[in-house]
Amino acid sequence: MNLNKISDRVYYIDSAVNMGLVVNDRGEALLIDTGIDESTGKKVLKLILGAGFALKGIILTHSHADHCGGAPHLVKATGARVYATGLEKGVIESPLWEPLYLFSGAYPPSPLLNKFFMAPGVAVNHTVVPGVINAGDISVEIVDLAGHSPGQIGVAAGGVLFCADSVIAPEVVEKHGIPLNSHLARALDTFDLLEARKDSLFIPAHGSPVSDLGPVIKANRSRVLETLSTILQLLDKPLTAEEILAEACSQRGISITNIGQQCLMNLTVMAYLGYLLEEGRIAVSYESNRQYFSMV
Ligand SMILES: [Zn+2]
Structure with missing residues (x-):
């Protein structure tokens, strides 16, 4: 330092x-x-x-x-x-x-x-x-x-x-x-x-x-847009937030092994789902007491 x-x-x-x-x-x-x-x-x-x-x-x-x-x-x-x-x-x-x-x-x-x-x-x-x-x-x-x-x-x-x-x-x-x-x-x-x-x-x-800062912004924006696209592709069928998290992490080679890591990733995935809900691109539904997200 x-x-x-x-x-x-x-x-x-x-x-x-x-x-x-x-x-x-x-x-x-x-x-x-x-x-x-x-x-x-x-x-x-x-x-x-x-x-x-x-x-x-x-x-x-x-x-x-x-x-x-x-x-x-x-x-x-x-x-x-x-x-x-x-x-x-x-x-x-x-x-x-x-x-x-x-x-x-x-x-x-x-x-x-x-x-x-x-x-x-x-x-x-x-x-x-x-x-x-x-x-x-x-x-x-x-x-x-x-x-x-x-x-x-x-x-x-x-x-x-x-x-x-x-x-x-x-x-x-x-x-x-x-x-x-x-x-x-x-x-x-x-x-x-x-x-x-x-x-x-x-x-x-x-x-x-x-x-x-251009290349740095580009790397960050690209990753956000790629993740949005990944989640949207997954939601051609209804999935729970936990299933979306698991799939998105697997596709990026992320392996969750502890509660802190899970909570941080969950917050991030919820940010994507909140964004897509506000954009009207996905919707929620409920079955057997589970909450599902899917593309509209
Ligand atoms: Zn911070």
């Missing part, structure tokens, strides 16, 4: 989840995301202090634990103010919501109550909306990147866009098979929005910084 200088104002920290740092001329810093846990938070703080900066604010792009688990330590150590969208704030402040929604709203079993699915929780001091904000005297643009998570944002400063999990590197698309998305229509809108951006550098949380 290193603090990499992009310009006098903008840095990024390479990690399992890439982070951003925007500073002003007084050496005050605004961190974008925090990594998964206290240990990561400590390493991040060491880098920031080692460069002579004072941490004043933290923008959390979305509520997934790998992005906000380091925040409580950083807030405790520095008094930094926390910024997030209203929708993500609810989960960031009450992190049980993440395993709770993954387990259909029922109280989750212990394999979902670990740091990968549940961050320690931190108070969000400022709710943000898209547009330019002045966070602790540091000006950045909040960009609406909903889709992967329903209230996800990106942060732009000095020609650099930190684009969170809106797109992931093509090799990560291949590794995951079907990338996690919660709101498919918004994810597709976000691909279009990213294509129109004029930033000179893009930094996805999972992947390397790139000056041309």
Whole structure:
């Protein structure tokens, strides 16, 4: 993990989840995301202090634990103010919501109550909306990147866009098979929005910084459209959500072996089914207390 200088104002920290740092001329810093846990938070703080900066604010792009688990330590150590969208704030402040929604709203079993699915929780001091904000005297643009998570944002400063999990590197698309998305229509809108951006550098949380985001967007969009097509082809006969999940995963070489993986894939498949229902391309029916989806 290193603090990499992009310009006098903008840095990024390479990690399992890439982070951003925007500073002003007084050496005050605004961190974008925090990594998964206290240990990561400590390493991040060491880098920031080692460069002579004072941490004043933290923008959390979305509520997934790998992005906000380091925040409580950083807030405790520095008094930094926390910024997030209203929708993500609810989960960031009450992190049980993440395993709770993954387990259909029922109280989750212990394999979902670990740091990968549940961050320690931190108070969000400022709710943000898209547009330019002045966070602790540091000006950045909040960009609406909903889709992967329903209230996800990106942060732009000095020609650099930190684009969170809106797109992931093509090799990560291949590794995951079907990338996690919660709101498919918004994810597709976000691909279009990213294509129109004029930033000179893009930094996805999972992947390397790139000056041309085109191939990355293409890889993500293609995989979403291929998965939509796969699901529609499967639904020439009525199938349950569980059957659709099993078939779609098999076709992508995905092998589900634990409850966490199953819950994440289930959320993704439900996002596709919700999208197709709203588009009027599939319908639901009920037989023998089972819910079936099929093409209309
Ligand atoms: Zn995420």
